Amino acid sequence: MIRGSRMANALPPLMLFVAAIGAWELYVDLGGVDPVLLPAPHEVATAAWSEAGVLWHNTLVTVKEVALGLLLAVAAGFALAIAVHLWRPVRRSVYPLAVGSQALPFVVLAPVLAFWLGFGILPKLVVIGLICFFPVTVTTVDGLNAVDPDRVKLLRTFDASRWQAFRFGELPAALPAALSGARIALVVAWISAFIAETSSPTVGPYAGLGRQIMTDLSIVDPAGAAAATAVLFFCSIAFFHLLSIAERRIAGWAQPRQGESR
């Protein structure tokens, strides 16, 4: 990776972002839109500046939830995929239920999770984990199923045990698919953190960005809510970027090299 090319990659989204903000500002200023309905970008920026301390602490809370929840989701999703792949009873019994679990509005679980796990971060991690494990499971299962059967055959001629065939042949081959699942999970994680925060009872001064958004809206401070939303927006981009770097490390072989066309 050359530094210059990285800058070049950042330029188009940056330009689009600036253009969108500009259009939004003009629309609110010149269109006579009620700022309670839609605050102008400069109002959002002012709110962010004046509430920087609160925003910062709530960001830390939410980032921690997302990072840990995602870790939990990826670990659980990956483990479930391996179990589904290796053991037929699991495939037949657990997989359909996992599909069904995604239809549950997790808000209904909040009281019972709080009863079991208290008012700390744990029940929120469970909600994020339950929402985010699924894409990891699905892509990993597909990745494991898509392994070239000739490769497994080859390993068999080297007297590989079932475990060795899995370890040397199937698992590495499925890693890129698992990482794609993790990327989807990551994108969903922020909205699931919002769901977790706003549905779980919490103690303590800072309850995360999702809570802050709901509070700001209830006290008719749309600029504050928009500032918290903007932080979510940028956090998501930053995490996605971090994951891409990790992907290059873990499964760089599966990615087109610099200079090759995609």
Added chain:
Amino acid sequence: MRPQAAGARQSESVGNRTARTDGGEREGVIVSGVSRHFTDRRGNAVQALHEVSLRAAPHEVLTVVGPSGCGKTTLLELICGLQSPDAGAVEAAPAALMAQRDLLLPWRSALDNAVLPLQIAGLPRKQARAQALPLFRELGLEGFENARPSELSGGMRQRVAFLRTLLAGKPVLCLDEPFGALDAITRMQMQSWLAAALARQPRTVVLVTHDVEEAVLLGDRVAVMSPRPGRVVQELTIEMPRPRRRGEREIANLREQALRALGAEDPQ
């Protein structure tokens, strides 16, 4: 029926391949009256092999030549125990298969691909790499130890796959068109390299090819197979000393014999 784990993992036998008769049937291959069908995508039964009988004595190089689709690959998979015959019997010492596709693992470096069978046998990666390195260099792969398969040429990939097959340490090598994907020059180099390697470290080899000249150049015996359903229509014993050169008159004669058995006349 396959004998249970006959032959040691690592056959370190070094000796003169023509004089060697000990080791008995354990390291050879006997295919007797084998038939095998498979089901194609539309559900039709296709007879791949029909009552095929073949023998490769220990440390003999048997080349099997035939047109595409004569069941050569099926034959090798039967010998390697990846398939079972519908009828007949396969007796073979443990065999390693080098498939037509190199099947290198894209996430492993060239050297790590080659040492895969050693690692599966329980050798730590570092030791396995150290053991394979001399052969790796001998195959002209020096400097590419840590290259990914995607960075190698077709010929190099084939050589890595070949080394991997050797390192499986099985007494029998089943080679399915091992040099099919190579350009003419690399192919000739690899053929002489294989002949030299087998002279130094004899193995029982069943080599399948559609190249009649290659079959004659490399084989102690050549089995000529008919189109599907595959049957052995002729066996040629080649008693020429090695190294053999492709220009030699006897090679040309044998080549013509084999081509006649295939039902094709040499156009020259």
